[in-house]
Amino acid sequence: MAAVPLDLLDRIRALERQVRELAGRAQTRPALNRITHGAVVIGEGGSLDVRAPGGAQVLGVGQFATGRYGVSMAREDGTGVALEVGGNDNTASQMVRLFARGGYPSPIVMDDGYADGYLGRPWVPIPLAPSATVTASDWTTTHAGTIWTQHAVLAAQWSIYAPAGTTAEARLMLKRGGNLTQLGDTITATGKEVFTSQRITPSAHGLSRGDTAALLIQARRTAGAGTAVAWCQGMWGSNTANASEANH
Numbered sequence: 001m002a003a004v005p006l007d008l009l010d011r012i013r014a015l016e017r018q019v020r021e022l023a024g025r026a027q028t029r030p031a032l033n034r035i036t037h038g039a040v041v042i043g044e045g046g047s048l049d050v051r052a053p054g055g056a057q058v059l060g061v062g063q064f065a066t067g068r069y070g071v072s073m074a075r076e077d078g079t080g081v082a083l084e085v086g087g088n089d090n091t092a093s094q095m096v097r098l099f100a101r102g103g104y105p106s107p108i109v110m111d112d113g114y115a116d117g118y119l120g121r122p123w124v125p126i127p128l129a130p131s132a133t134v135t136a137s138d139w140t141t142t143h144a145g146t147i148w149t150q151h152a153v154l155a156a157q158w159s160i161y162a163p164a165g166t167t168a169e170a171r172l173m174l175k176r177g178g179n180l181t182q183l184g185d186t187i188t189a190t191g192k193e194v195f196t197s198q199r200i201t202p203s204a205h206g207l208s209r210g211d212t213a214a215l216l217i218q219a220r221r222t223a224g225a226g227t228a229v230a231w232c233q234g235m236w237g238s239n240t241a242n243a244s245e246a247n248h
Contacts, residue, residue: 146213
């Protein structure tokens with residue numbers, strides 16, 4: 001019988017040992033509930049769905065029913081979505097939205113879906129005095145307030161009243177850096193109260209978020225001897241209602 005070199009036998013035994021170790025490792029499953037190194041990638045339209053023991057979704061990452069992608073966080077008691085980043089439909093840019101208990105459909109905090117850089121909700125009121133009388137024929141400021149711009153749109157509701165035989169008119173003005181700019185049309189009343197409801201967009205007011213300016217309601221009596229009254233029902237900062245309102 002031919003002699004087999006000892007070093008060759010040692011090599012064979014070493015190979016057998018390594019094969020046994022590899023076979024053993026192949027049968028050992030790694031822990032599936034822990035990631036210690038590297039990144040986790042969910043691609044090809046996949047999603048992550050985390051649910052509370054009762055079945056309510058508390059975290060969703062991936063594609064929404066709208067076809068867009070985003071992140072949704074909800075309360076584990078099933079009272080609805082609490083926070084969404086993106087995921088809304090294609091009619092607006094992807095937004096960050098915060099919801100009260102009950103979730104959809106109306107967020108209580110959000111950025112503007114059409115005008116980048118502006119707050120969408122909540123709407124911020126702009127304080128002005130409720131009413132003032134007018135008898136002068138020159139333009140007289142009846143209401144004044146300072147706006148610190150947070151929203152893209154200024155929503156304004158105001159009116160002018162003139163008794164029978166008297167005519168008065170009023171206008172909304174923006175004062176910035178000493179310059180006065182009229183916002184919208186002048187309204188005129190004779191023997192009645194005339195109301196107006198305005199939505200002043202960036203193309204009209206020209207303000208960026210954080211800019212300050214003064215808002216003025218001015219009125220004057222143009223005919224008759226009666227006393228006119230200018231009213232301000234309210235002014236608010238508001239989100240844009242569509243893409244055209246966001247245009248500068």
